Amino acid sequence: MSDGATLNERLLLEVARLRIAFVSGRSLLPAVDGVDFQVAAGETLALLGESGCGKSATALGLLRLLPAAGRVAGGEVCFEGRDLLSLPEAEMRGVRGGGMAMIFQEPATSLNPVLTVGHQLGEVLARHLGLSGQPARERSLELLRAVGIADAERRLGEYPFQLSGGMKQRVMIAVALAGNPRLLIADEPTTALDVTIQAQILELLRQLQAERAMGMLLITHDLGVVAQMATRVAVMYAGQIVEEAPRAVFFSAARHPYTQKLFAALPDLARRGGRLETIPGQVPPLAEMPGGCRFASRCEYAWERCRRQAPEWRQVAVGHRLRCHLDALPDAGASAGVAAAVEVEEAAATPLLSVDALRVHFPIRRGILQRTVGHVRAVDGVSLELARGRTLALVGESGCGKTTVGKAILQLIAASAGSVRLLGQELGGLAGKARRPLRRRMQMIFQDPFASLNPRMSVGEIIGEGMGALRIDMQRQGRAAAIAAVLDQVGLEAAAAHRYPHEFSGGQRQRIAIARALAVQPDLVICDEPTSALDVSVQAQILNLLATLQADLGLAYLFITHNFAVVDHLAHEVAVMYLGRIVERGSVDEVLRSPQHPYTRALLSAVPSARLDAQPEFIRLPGETPSPANPPTGCHFHPRCRQATDACRERYPATSVLSATHSVRCHLYSQDAAR
Amino acid sequence: MAFLPVILWSDVLIWLLFVAAGVFGWLSLRNPLWRTAWQRVGRSRSGMASATVLLVFVLVGLLDSLHYRPRLENDAGHLASSDAVPGESAAGKPPAAYAVEVLSLLDAILTPLRTRNEKTYSEPLATRAYAKESIESRDAAGELQKTRDYPRLKHGGIHLGADEAGRDADIGQRLLRALALAILAWWALAAATAARLAHREACAHREAWRRIWSNESDFAWNAVLAAAGAVLLVALPLGMLAVHYHVFGTDKVGQDVLYQVLKSVRTALVIGLVTTLVTLPLSIFLGVLAGYFRGWVDDLIQYLYTTLSSIPGVLLIAAAVLMMQVLIDNHPQWFATAAERADLRLLALCFILGVTSWTGLCRLLRGETLKLRELEYIQAAQAFGVADLRIIGRHILPNLMHIVIIALVMDFSSLVLAEAVLSYVGIGVDPTMISFGTMINNARMELAREPMVWWSLAAAFVFMFALVLAANLLADAVRDAFDPRIAGSA
Ligand code: SF4
Numbered sequence A: 001m002s003d004g005a006t007l008n009e010r011l012l013l014e015v016a017r018l019r020i021a022f023v024s025g026r027s028l029l030p031a032v033d034g035v036d037f038q039v040a041a042g043e044t045l046a047l048l049g050e051s052g053c054g055k056s057a058t059a060l061g062l063l064r065l066l067p068a069a070g071r072v073a074g075g076e077v078c079f080e081g082r083d084l085l086s087l088p089e090a091e092m093r094g095v096r097g098g099g100m101a102m103i104f105q106e107p108a109t110s111l112n113p114v115l116t117v118g119h120q121l122g123e124v125l126a127r128h129l130g131l132s133g134q135p136a137r138e139r140s141l142e143l144l145r146a147v148g149i150a151d152a153e154r155r156l157g158e159y160p161f162q163l164s165g166g167m168k169q170r171v172m173i174a175v176a177l178a179g180n181p182r183l184l185i186a187d188e189p190t191t192a193l194d195v196t197i198q199a200q201i202l203e204l205l206r207q208l209q210a211e212r213a214m215g216m217l218l219i220t221h222d223l224g225v226v227a228q229m230a231t232r233v234a235v236m237y238a239g240q241i242v243e244e245a246p247r248a249v250f251f252s253a254a255r256h257p258y259t260q261k262l263f264a265a266l267p268d269l270a271r272r273g274g275r276l277e278t279i280p281g282q283v284p285p286l287a288e289m290p291g292g293c294r295f296a297s298r299c300e301y302a303w304e305r306c307r308r309q310a311p312e313w314r315q316v317a318v319g320h321r322l323r324c325h326l327d328a329l330p331d332a333g334a335s336a337g338v339a340a341a342v343e344v345e346e347a348a349a350t351p352l353l354s355v356d357a358l359r360v361h362f363p364i365r366r367g368i369l370q371r372t373v374g375h376v377r378a379v380d381g382v383s384l385e386l387a388r389g390r391t392l393a394l395v396g397e398s399g400c401g402k403t404t405v406g407k408a409i410l411q412l413i414a415a416s417a418g419s420v421r422l423l424g425q426e427l428g429g430l431a432g433k434a435r436r437p438l439r440r441r442m443q444m445i446f447q448d449p450f451a452s453l454n455p456r457m458s459v460g461e462i463i464g465e466g467m468g469a470l471r472i473d474m475q476r477q478g479r480a481a482a483i484a485a486v487l488d489q490v491g492l493e494a495a496a497a498h499r500y501p502h503e504f505s506g507g508q509r510q511r512i513a514i515a516r517a518l519a520v521q522p523d524l525v526i527c528d529e530p531t532s533a534l535d536v537s538v539q540a541q542i543l544n545l546l547a548t549l550q551a552d553l554g555l556a557y558l559f560i561t562h563n564f565a566v567v568d569h570l571a572h573e574v575a576v577m578y579l580g581r582i583v584e585r586g587s588v589d590e591v592l593r594s595p596q597h598p599y600t601r602a603l604l605s606a607v608p609s610a611r612l613d614a615q616p617e618f619i620r621l622p623g624e625t626p627s628p629a630n631p632p633t634g635c636h637f638h639p640r641c642r643q644a645t646d647a648c649r650e651r652y653p654a655t656s657v658l659s660a661t662h663s664v665r666c667h668l669y670s671q672d673a674a675r
Numbered sequence B: 001m002a003f004l005p006v007i008l009w010s011d012v013l014i015w016l017l018f019v020a021a022g023v024f025g026w027l028s029l030r031n032p033l034w035r036t037a038w039q040r041v042g043r044s045r046s047g048m049a050s051a052t053v054l055l056v057f058v059l060v061g062l063l064d065s066l067h068y069r070p071r072l073e074n075d076a077g078h079l080a081s082s083d084a085v086p087g088e089s090a091a092g093k094p095p096a097a098y099a100v101e102v103l104s105l106l107d108a109i110l111t112p113l114r115t116r117n118e119k120t121y122s123e124p125l126a127t128r129a130y131a132k133e134s135i136e137s138r139d140a141a142g143e144l145q146k147t148r149d150y151p152r153l154k155h156g157g158i159h160l161g162a163d164e165a166g167r168d169a170d171i172g173q174r175l176l177r178a179l180a181l182a183i184l185a186w187w188a189l190a191a192a193t194a195a196r197l198a199h200r201e202a203c204a205h206r207e208a209w210r211r212i213w214s215n216e217s218d219f220a221w222n223a224v225l226a227a228a229g230a231v232l233l234v235a236l237p238l239g240m241l242a243v244h245y246h247v248f249g250t251d252k253v254g255q256d257v258l259y260q261v262l263k264s265v266r267t268a269l270v271i272g273l274v275t276t277l278v279t280l281p282l283s284i285f286l287g288v289l290a291g292y293f294r295g296w297v298d299d300l301i302q303y304l305y306t307t308l309s310s311i312p313g314v315l316l317i318a319a320a321v322l323m324m325q326v327l328i329d330n331h332p333q334w335f336a337t338a339a340e341r342a343d344l345r346l347l348a349l350c351f352i353l354g355v356t357s358w359t360g361l362c363r364l365l366r367g368e369t370l371k372l373r374e375l376e377y378i379q380a381a382q383a384f385g386v387a388d389l390r391i392i393g394r395h396i397l398p399n400l401m402h403i404v405i406i407a408l409v410m411d412f413s414s415l416v417l418a419e420a421v422l423s424y425v426g427i428g429v430d431p432t433m434i435s436f437g438t439m440i441n442n443a444r445m446e447l448a449r450e451p452m453v454w455w456s457l458a459a460a461f462v463f464m465f466a467l468v469l470a471a472n473l474l475a476d477a478v479r480d481a482f483d484p485r486i487a488g489s490a
């Protein structure tokens, strides 16, 4: 791609003025409105955007796989010189999988659960390469090895349920590659995966692309992934591409106000303790797109012309195109949040919450008599302390038991052993009635704002429920006023009380969930990944809200998450969990700046950074997290640890204290190893 | 009083159900979520068309659920009142005597059909009987002559007099008149609908009319009108002809088949609706309990329904019905009239059907509850320390309602069919009670007869088919509107 001529020769996909609409009742709602882009062989175009901006619809439209209500309303899609939109369906089937292939977000649902891996691969091979029998088998093995699956012979005969999430995504990629596609469309390929697995898959995709000189259209909402993968970046907003630039330019000199806001909304160290930049308002609904610039209602630079006239798609530098009236940009840094790093004074005398050697074991029952044959050690001896007004982040990958810790503290799950004390009072032994006064002191905010609100209850009823159950504000008048007050606290209008959850967006629902928790005036709020289902700009709003509430009400947060950027922004202390145990804990600076445990280091290195310069070397973790039903002997981490010694295989390491606040469980730091 | 009201148990239940449906409808209109779901049903064309047809059936059923005993004329009264109300009045006035026979409002409306019985089989629209008989007549010479011929019917086509050849022309004329009347009635109905719509949406008549037919109204008026048109086109000619003919013929004892078919509707409705009164509480209560509390409660309930559903249903029902029959036969003193006995037997059948068929829905609800209880809003409620029963009432039940409604409409048609099968096997309703099942059961012999008697079966079949098809189509529409997976998350 050194000069324009070769670029043009190797141009794979050209999309011009593509418009996609969805039928709704009697009208057509435009979801994608005049999108232009090209993908050349060997390059990755990242299509970046928040949910609902039309990026997935674009991808499905290219393959002509739109859902029943979707229509391609106009434009051209040229793939290797052929116009895909006018191709007959029979030939289109040859293009799908053969010319371009797609990888979907959810590995669990994109493989057919009743067919073996070999069968699913064989199907594609037979369709596109005409292979069957022994040659097909050999090719399948080759593909599985290419996507880094060990023991490929055995895997060929297995069913999807026998594979882990990361493995399924690898198989999915192998299936996509089976037809030797020239263009790979990856729709959020790693969103459902843990960071360490995500890093593996991204590395694999990069490597495969380089080997095969494939073009790749990567659809994502994650700036970190973009920084790692993209050659060029296109940002979508409300059905249009608003900015397109080569990666280096994009990360250093993005010009569209929306792009800048996206960067500013990312939580990171520079703005720690301060407020995150947010984008006010919401994406306008499809049915009522404004006539002028679609971003105008949320843009701080908008002036009268923006509302009147839709901006042109114009080139501002080589390869850098923009849809904005603004010529020279006001200084981008000026509006960034003030980094008022408010240092909270060190921990108060009595901890609000203290958890000691908490264990939660789930029995595994087998046979007709339901005998207990073993235990899943979801939480295996966790101790932590949390003071008023502080935030403790509990980080780890899925299946490490962090959510179980949260529920056990709330007494939603009975602990098998250990103690949970709130304000010095033991919770475990209390009966339901006696527990009630303590119930109101701690609440939980859940991950999925769509599953955490009862769709059949109005917002007022949802918020009032806790007050009713805990006998707060029993008079009617007081109740309504109280509900209005908490709604106001989380930034919603009082009128919201009469509406139902489905009328609200994800971010608003999360606010309602927070209001429900706040309504009983708790001291401790357990936040279980409260922002992982939200878009970046909404996430920023919620994080700001949580920070404000903490400052105003002196709440303590137990923040359960896998997102290190959020941890960095919000937490005071961090505890890293692996297979039911805390392996490292300390203050944010200690754990994130100088991680000691090999697992913490690997985890941090796998987090894709949204800066071009900052990506540390990726420490590749072999394999995946083992099952907590049957943890490895000795240090649970030893099968994946590069520094494992004999001692690691025999004994679980004791806690080594590195500083007043920093401790780690690893033989590398234990006293006898030092000696 | 000219009649003595008789309140049968099944009447009470039917009317209670009717009231309950009204209350439920009112409640769901007040709840925006339910309202949108019902509006989705209202937009479904097949759903609304079948609802219109069902409404006609329900109307027939309701008319047939108001029972009374007519007062007998004084002179005849003394003869017929073996169990007339006692209590001689001092004034020597003869006591009010009421007939033993329990009639319904429908019977009163259909009096001509009910009373004009022939001797035996006659074909639809026939003027003569179906079998030859020896007829004695005097010829011109006054000789007694014996001939074997098809005897003239007592009622069918009697208005024609001797002019039996004019039957076809007469029928044709009546049909034409009925047709014209149907079109007229339909036109009036359609115009009234358009006028109402125009009034409500404040637009011109013409515009309202266009909206109805180009499917742009928020309610499938075009389907309702089309279905109403079809009903009118069938009902009016039937009514016109039924006055003078036996439209569907007569059965073995000479009873009009059209009358029987109309009477069967109520039996089918009772079976289809009252049974759910038994199944719903059982399956909701046990299903939710099992799913919510798990542990030994779940084990127990699962054990119960697996055992129950592993016994062949027909055997269980047969055993229960036979037991009940013996019980009823041994206690004739419990019942004042034959109708009461038949009625109780019908209810007992509903009960037995209900007790044996709750397992499917129970299993469904248990699974759904298991899924729901893991949802975060339930955990949030638990974190507030909300009591279990309250969680079930406020969070779980409302989210199960769509399954219950879908199951309710789906089960209706299968229960109607089940009644037919059971009566056919001989363990269904009381033999004196007219139902689709008993009609089909009788048809067993009639089909074997030479020449074959086909109209009973055909009439029963067509009516039952219409009823079940309408119920199934409505069930589909309701499912599409209420199932969150199909109707979207909202
Ligand atoms: S055109 Fe105007 S409103 Fe739109 S992004 Fe540019 S400055 Fe903002």
Ligand code: SF4
Pocket: A597, A598, A599, A635, A636, A637, A638, A639, A641, A642, A643, A644, A645, A648, A653, A665, A666, A667, A668
């Ligand atoms: S104890 Fe050993 S295996 Fe475990 S993390 Fe430390 S070095 Fe690695």
